[in-house]
Amino acid sequence: MNNISSLHQPHNTSSDLLKPIRKWLNHINVCDRTKAHTIAKFIPAQCPFERDIVLFGRTVAHIPPLCKLNPFYDEFVSLRFRSLCYLADECGEDISSYI
Structure with a gap:
């Protein structure tokens, strides 16, 4: 049984290295209008890397969204949502321009 748990240890170790940054991102308190606008502006609503490559009107290749490869993707999406x-x-603003 020790062999099985040792196989999973490297994954847990890398996850533990990122845990403080994840925790910090999850605990950013959004309580300022300017800060909220800045966060909503700089974190995109969709992955900016996803593309269709079109040649002569036909799609020849598709580049999938690579954002989920970012180890902090979920934390950034959560921060933008907050x-x-x-x-x-709280501010009663129209956020349709950010969506």
């Missing part, structure tokens, strides 16, 4: 919720709920 910022948009703050702007809509």
Whole structure:
């Protein structure tokens, strides 16, 4: 049984190395209108790398979204969501331009 648990240890170690950054990102408190606008502006709503390569009107290749390869993808999406919720709920702003 020790052999099985040791196989999973390298994955847990790399995950543990990123845990403080994940925790910091998850605990960013959005309580300022300017900060919320900045976060919503710089974190895109969709992955900017996804593309269709079209040649002579036909799609010849598709580049899949690579954002999920980012180890902090979920934390960034959550931070953007919290910022948009703050702007809509607390500030009463229209956030349709960010969506």
